[in-house]
Amino acid sequence: MQDHIKQSGDFTTNGQIVRLSGAAVLVGAVCAVIAIALLKAIYLVTNIAFFHRLSFQYATPTANHLGAYMTLPPFWAPSSSVLSPALAPKNSGARHS
Numbered sequence: 001m002q003d004h005i006k007q008s009g010d011f012t013t014n015g016q017i018v019r020l021s022g023a024a025v026l027v028g029a030v031c032a033v034i035a036i037a038l039l040k041a042i043y044l045v046t047n048i049a050f051f052h053r054l055s056f057q058y059a060t061p062t063a064n065h066l067g068a069y070m071t072l073p074p075f076w077a078p079s080s081s082v083l084s085p086a087l088a089p090k091n092s093g094a095r096h097s
Helices: 002-008 015-051 067-083
Strands: none
16 A cells, blocks of 8 residues: 555655645744734824824724825825926936936
């Protein structure tokens, strides 16, 4: 029977599968910790930007006190560099020939 398993080659495993599975679980756990840290960072920035408080608690910007003014910066910033080239950042590292 042992010879038949060695000859077939289909779905046969050895100890490397256990090590590979352990490595996969470890990588998954590390990625989960990184994801939680990134979520906490997003919560912190949201709390600082919209509610002016230092907190890692979940917060959504829909309940902020800024109202419609919070929609202006994403639209104003790109248009300001298009409409007023003097306000656009200068590329100090570029060389002109």
